[in-house]
Amino acid sequence: MPPIQITSTEQFNSLLTSSRFVVADFYADWCGPCKAIAPVYDSLSTQLSRPNHITFTKINGDQQQALAQAYFVSAYPTFIVFENGRKTQTVQGADPRKLNEVIQKLASEATKSDSASGQAGEGSGSGGIWLGAAVPRGYxxxxxxxxxxxxxxxxxxxxxxxxxxxxxxxxxxxxxxxxxxxxxxxxxxxxxxxxxxxxxxxxxxxxxxxxxxxxxxxxxxxxxxxxxxxxxxxxxxxxxxxxxxxxxxxxxxxxxxxxxxxxxxxxxxxxxxxxxxxxxxxxxxxxxxxxxxxxxxxxxxxxxxxxxxxxxxxxxxxxxxxxxxxxxxxx
Incomplete structure (x- = not known):
């Protein structure tokens, strides 16, 4: 499936809690390199997205400045990988080879994790970070x-x-x-x-x-x-x-x-x-x-x-x- 366009901090935080892996593409409409690498990112999303497990997102940093600030995005494009709500890796710049390498590795780790856990159900502790209450917007x-x-x-x-x-x-x-x-x-x-x-x-x-x-x-x-x-x-x-x-x-x-x-x-x-x-x-x-x-x-x-x-x-x-x-x- 194609990447999910993020329109609010609340929407993004919800995905971080519902999906084990989240990939975020921070971009801007005026950024040439962002447009150049977009087809590569969209293709990876279409190939590897899995509901509630691997989710690809796109975040317009000019429109979602609170999110860009929260994750210290200082240049476009910036790709950030999250696992269980935690930031694990950052790829800065329009480098298709590096982006593909990071995301393919993520997919491989996800597959190995599934095999080891037998697709454990909710409540087992292996499905993601547990939160007992909603996270305030912007945090x-x-x-x-x-x-x-x-x-x-x-x-x-x-x-x-x-x-x-x-x-x-x-x-x-x-x-x-x-x-x-x-x-x-x-x-x-x-x-x-x-x-x-x-x-x-x-x-x-x-x-x-x-x-x-x-x-x-x-x-x-x-x-x-x-x-x-x-x-x-x-x-x-x-x-x-x-x-x-x-x-x-x-x-x-x-x-x-x-x-x-x-x-x-x-x-x-x-x-x-x-x-x-x-x-x-x-x-x-x-x-x-x-x-x-x-x-x-x-x-x-x-x-x-x-x-x-x-x-x-x-x-x-x-x-x-x-x-x-x-x-x-x-x-």
Whole structure:
């Protein structure tokens, strides 16, 4: 099938979540090299497109400037390959050989992946990045910017998941219908309901929204009916700290923002609450501390299944004057 013309950021973000592989062609109507390579790109799209698996798109950078800025497009044409919503490769310029090489390799990897997974169904974790809530227009899931080696989680019950479990790309087992089978892919607090999570990033971020997913079991399904874990209620956020805060230290430190999650904020289908941040206060974030202060109930246990970071990765760069790659000076 021919490439899909992107007319909004929301449309593109939807494709990133519904299709495992997405190829984006950033172009401009005035760009000669863009027009020259368009038949090659269209041909690859016709040959290799597969619904919900490999999707080819075309993005007019002049009309969709928010997307061009979000992915740091500085020249036309620029081709970007995404896998599971993450940018994996960029081809800049009208180079048919290079473009064909990259996309054929993508198709080969997709085929191998299908054979290995037996075309696993939704909920298996192999079909793409799971998101518990919609991504705000103009922003993207930047959870992959986390430096997982530096994660710290205080007061974690060791019988459950590790800190990195919170940022896994797979759908939570509670939602996928796996119940208690297999590894426990969530975290719970230990001695009381509080958790302190330290998140370092690989680059400076602009953080717009946080998605917090929590699936506490019913009393009938809980391992210990007397200690049914709760969903988080109060979350305090601290930015650009060089280390994890102690609980006493956090209570004596003014938070950048404290959010109260109300019962109606939790999506009934995905178990996810969107934490809208005061964006102006989260413009240059290198580390984030999330202090889960209390839960929605009287238990001594708090449960968190997934966390997603939504915003912009890297320093925001001005678009400036875009080059037409492939044209010689003076043409």
């Amino acid at each position: 993207s899931d930047i959870t992959d910017q986390i430096d997982q080696k530096g994660l710290e989680l205080l007061n974690r019950d060791s019988q459950h998941g590790l800190p990195k479990t919170l940022f896994e790309a797979s759908k939570p087992s509670a939602l996928a219908g796996k119940g208690k089978a297999g590894e426990k892919d969530w975290v719970e607090s230990d001695t009381d309901e509080q958790l302190m999570l330290y998140i370092p990033f690989q680059s400076t971020l602009k953080v717009h929204t946080l998605h917090v997913t929590s699936f506490p079991p019913s009393a009938d399904d809980a391992e210990d009916p007397d200690e049914v874990p709760m969903r988080p209620r109060t979350v305090s956020l601290y930015t650009n700290r060089s280390h994890v805060l102690g609980f006493d230290e956090a209570e004596d430190t003014v938070a950048v923002q404290t959010i109260e999650i109300k019962p109606e904020d939790w999506d009934s289908k995905t178990g996810t609450a969107k934490l809208d941040l005061r964006f102006v206060k989260f413009q240059s974030v290198t580390t984030l501390v999330m202090f889960f202060v209390d839960g929605d109930g009287d238990s001594d246990k708090l449960r968190v299944d997934r966390i997603r970071i939504i915003g912009e990765a890297g320093e925001k760069r001005a678009m400036g004057k875009l080059e037409k790659i492939g044209d010689e000076p003076g043409e």
